[in-house]
Amino acid sequence: MTTPERRAARAGMPVRIxxxxxxxxxxxxxxxxxxxxxxxxxxxxERMFEIAGxxxxxxxxxxxxIRVARLA
Incomplete structure (x- = not known):
């Protein structure tokens, strides 16, 4: 679920279709x-961390x- 604040922040985001x-x-x-x-x-x-809170x-x-995974 999203909070009203998060919903309001997304309401001003530009969208192009x-x-x-x-x-x-x-x-x-x-x-x-x-x-x-x-x-x-x-x-x-930086913006994505802010949006994610x-x-x-x-x-x-x-x-x-990090983890290095060697291929067999």
Whole structure:
């Protein structure tokens, strides 16, 4: 279930609907530099943690919790 606050926050989110096959071209992907794309990913990640109501991870890259699974 969602809370009224979360519902209200989503009410202002922009939504665009296109007919299948009539979507606008993805030309915006060709424009940003690698640095700009990384900045977008960082901004989106930060926003998703805010939307989820969870704190962003505070570990460093060297101490990231990962697991290496070797293929047999």
């Amino acid at each position: 296109y007919r299948l096959g009539h979507e606008p071209p993805d030309t915006w992907l060709a424009c940003p530099t690698a640095a700009e794309r990384l900045e977008m990913v960082a901004d989106l990640s 969870r704190p962003a991870p505070s570990y460093t890259r060297a101490t990231m919790p």
